[in-house]
Amino acid sequence: MMRTAGISILAAALAAMGAGCGGETESFDARLAEADATFRGRDYAGAGEMFESISEDAFAAGDTTAYVQACAMRARSHLAVNKKEEGREWLALAADHADAADPIAWTSYLGARGRFEWQDGDLETATATFRGMFDYCQERDMWEKAVDAAHMVALTGPAEERYDWGLRGIDMAERGGMEGWLGPLWNNLGWEYHDAGRYEESLEALEKAREYHYKGGNDIPKLIADYSVAHVERMLGRLDESEAGMRAVHEWAESLHADGEGEAIEWLGMSRWELGEIALARGERETALELMTAALGELESAGMPSWDPEGWKKKSETLAGLR
Numbered sequence: 236m237m238r239t240a241g242i243s244i245l246a247a248a249l250a251a252m253g254a255g256c257g258g259e260t261e262s263f264d265a266r267l268a269e270a271d272a273t274f275r276g277r278d279y280a281g282a283g284e285m286f287e288s289i290s291e292d293a294f295a296a297g298d299t300t301a302y303v304q305a306c307a308m309r310a311r312s313h314l315a316v317n318k319k320e321e322g323r324e325w326l327a328l329a330a331d332h333a334d335a336a337d338p339i340a341w342t343s344y345l346g347a348r349g350r351f352e353w354q355d356g357d358l359e360t361a362t363a364t365f366r367g368m369f370d371y372c373q374e375r376d377m378w379e380k381a382v383d384a385a386h387m388v389a390l391t392g393p394a395e396e397r398y399d400w401g402l403r404g405i406d407m408a409e410r411g412g413m414e415g416w417l418g419p420l421w422n423n424l425g426w427e428y429h430d431a432g433r434y435e436e437s438l439e440a441l442e443k444a445r446e447y448h449y450k451g452g453n454d455i456p457k458l459i460a461d462y463s464v465a466h467v468e469r470m471l472g473r474l475d476e477s478e479a480g481m482r483a484v485h486e487w488a489e490s491l492h493a494d495g496e497g498e499a500i501e502w503l504g505m506s507r508w509e510l511g512e513i514a515l516a517r518g519e520r521e522t523a524l525e526l527m528t529a530a531l532g533e534l535e536s537a538g539m540p541s542w543d544p545e546g547w548k549k550k551s552e553t554l555a556g557l558r
Contacts, residue, residue, distance in 0.1 A: 263296075263301035277453060277455060299334075306325045306326070306332075335371075342368060342377060345365075346387075348364055361387070361391040379416075382413055382416050386400075389420075401427060422459075454491060455496070458491070469481075488502040507530035511525075
């Protein structure tokens, strides 16, 4: 496996050899598709290793398009586990060799670059990147990449535009038969409605998201979909329905955690916290205190203080107020 210390050497060598020019090149489509599927399955470590291997072989074959795709996705696999600095080195390699004349490589690079800008908190720059990507893709009938760009503008754009971009992405995905996008798109729209206090619309969107997530094979998106619906039911005051759904989520998370699913600890904590909120809404203060104390410990184990410091602070203050 190529180590990050050797990345600059690889980049220099690739530039010197004029990657993609002359000679027979290997087709990497099948390998990239397999690595993409691994990434979508949330095995970010496994996907990262696959993309790194592809980047090495694409370098050796002189295939610039595959090389840029692999480097961009290697960067994203680091970003997905909050290793931004490692990811930036791979993003820089993609940037060095991405060219707007190569649509596949260029959009792979833009999709990665915009996500780093988003995670850096530079929403204005990220939005400009994704809008540019959307226009570029529309002009070239690259509809799936256009949906990706619309999906991201719905996350990074001004609040008043996010609904329109979310609905634009949903419409494009529905018309293009891109069912795999509909779960994430409806989910994001549902949470936009939630954050605006539009809970009935949020519930409707999140129920649609759950319908599409349940067509996939990965348990975690299904569990999150169930959690989201039960959470909004609580916000609507439907405590009995919310409690039944959240207990099911909690039991499922316990089972996944026992089976070694790394992400399950987060949802153990989140679902237990929600059960505490339900107890508090019913006036069961001691029960709420017990549940929320345990939940905060689980969320700390899941790393919440680093990936959501504001959410961690809010929960900590809520718990302190109960003691």
